[in-house]
Amino acid sequence: MPVVKLSQYPKYSVPPEIKGQIKSLQQEAAQPRLMHDEGTSALVCTLSIGEHVIAFSEVEFGNDSAQLNCLIVQQKQRNKGLGTILLTHTMKKLASLDHAQLTAHCEPDQFHFFRRLGFTNNGSEEHNVRRFDLLHPCISLTVAHLPSSAHTKGSFDRPVMQLSEDTESYHYSNEHDYLSLHQVMLNQARKRVWLLCDTINNPVLNNELTSQALKRLIKRNPQTEIRILVADDKAGAGYFNPCINLAQKLSSYVEVRTLQKTGVRLNEMITLVDYSASIFRKNRSDYAGFACFHNRLLYERMRSNFDNHWQFAKPSQQLRRLVI
Secondary structure, eight states: OOOOEEEEEEGGGOOHHHHHHHHHHHHHTTOOOOOOOTTOOEEEEEEEETTEEEEEEEEEEOSSOEEEEEEEEOGGGOSSSHHHHHHHHHHHHHHHTTOOOEEEEEOGGGHHHHHTTTOEEOSOOOTTOSSEEEEESOHHHHHHHSOHHHHHTSOOSSOTTOTTTOOOEEEEOSHHHHHHHHHHHHTTOSSEEEEEEEETTSTTTSOHHHHHHHHHHHHHOTTOEEEEEEEESSTTTTSOOHHHHHHHHTTTTEEEEEOOOOSOOOOOEEEEETTTEEEEEOOSSSOOEEEESSOHHHHHHHHHHHHHHHTTOEEOHHHHHHHO
C-alpha cells in the first residue's frame, strides 16, 4: 500500500483544494453535504495519497457530545483497512480533546465495522431497521487498548472489548479506568446486570452515565434482569444518587437489596453483565482489579459469590424512605 498521510482540520479551516476533493467524495458516495450551520464546531480528518484525498471523516461537536456525521472512503480504495485507520485516528484525536463519547449512524451492513471498534447499538433491537443509532461510550479506553496494527494497517484479530468475543483480561488501578470499563460493558448489556457495591456512594452507582446505560438497557429489553446489592444503604442516603433514583422510579425493572448486619465487612465489589462478562474490584480502599468480557469460569465464580450475598439480603428500608 502506498504511504497514506493523515491530516485534520477545523471544519471552517479546510483548504479550498481539500474541500473540493471532499465534495467529490461525497458526490461519489451519493451522500449530501451534512453540515449547514456555519456556527457549529467540527473536525475534519482526511487520508491522502500524495495530493489526493481518498477518505475523510467529519465530526460535529455539541455541548458535551461528539457526533460522527460521515466517514467516506473512495470507492476504489475500499476493503483495504483505510476506514479503520481513519476512524481510529478520528477517535484518537477526539480522546486527546477530552471527548468521552461519540455517537454515529450507520446502515445495517456497516454495523459490524463499527462494532469491532467499540460502538454499540443505541436504538432499536429490531433486525429490519434501516439505520442504526450508534454510541461509543468511552473513546479513550478503546483507543488505549487497540493494537498498533489498527492504526497503521487498519486490521486487528478480534473485536476490542466486546461481550462474548474478547477473551482478554483488562487490569485497572485507578477510578477512571474502573468507571470506563463499566461504561463500555454496561452499554453492551442485553439480558442481565448485577451490581454488588459497598455503599450507594460507590462511583459506579453515583454516576449519571450508569443510570443512562441502565435506562437504555430497559428500553431495549424490558425483560432484562437488573439487581443492585448494597452492603451499606445508609452512607450517602441523604444525597441524590442518579442510579438509585432510577431504580426507585423503575422498581418493576430494577431490584435493590441491602445486606443484613452480620458483622462481616464487605470489601470486594462485583459487576456481572449478561452471562460471561464481569468486573472485579478487590477491596474498597483502592482501585485495583480486572475486567473480563468473555470468561465463563470467572463469571460463574463471581455469580456464585453474588448469589450467596443476594439470598440473605433484604429490600432496603433506607432506600424506601427516599421515595417518600
